[in-house]
Amino acid sequence: MIVKDVVEKLNLEIFSAPEGVDRVVTGGYTSDLLSDVMGHAREGQIWITLQTHKNIMAVATLKDLAAIILVKGFKPESDTLEASLAEGIPVLGSDLEAFELSGELFNILK
């Protein structure tokens, strides 16, 4: 499954870097602690979080994540969007809470 399929199935908003949606998704990781994601997320995963600041892009880039989904209607900050464009890693959005969204992502990926 690629990021684009996840966007369509989970009805996500694409905030930035639409060119990155052809990337293959290997799984998901849900956490709001950056060190947790640094330590435990894996390449190609989609990261579900409520953090919206630029440092999430540094983590996503360093860990080679496929995309980030912001929960509960949160919007990325402007410098987050710039970093997303520069790196080609999409920032996506959902109105769902992390628990529900993680469940839906798990179901379509399993």
Added chain:
Amino acid sequence: MHLEFKVEGGDFSNAGSASSQIKRVLKQLNIDPSVIKRVVVALYEAEVNIVAHAYRGRIDAYISSSGIVLKLEDEGPGIPDVGKAMTKGFSTASKEVREMGFGAGMGLPNISDNSDVFTIDTIVGKGTSLNIEIKFR
């Protein structure tokens, strides 16, 4: 090869820039991706620690055919109890830093888990030096 970076305390917008440059260099050198992943995690955490806790610091990276040595020296408050600081979940980070998702007490353990050699030298009121070594084989 020697690379040098300056890090400013409190400058979260540039946190991770040294890590991403080193990652790029290691990729160009065709270093094993699993090793690059370890370097990136260890260096990012060390870089963020300077930003979150110190006034300023510098990173020296020495890359040879056998591995990478990272030396991070900061001017800052130092660590009063290194044993405590190494404990998962223990953190002295400010409320603001925690709200950003940092300061969960996972940084130093992440460095330790991803390095072959990891030593901390610290003087309270003066600063902290980290030595991180990761072999390429």
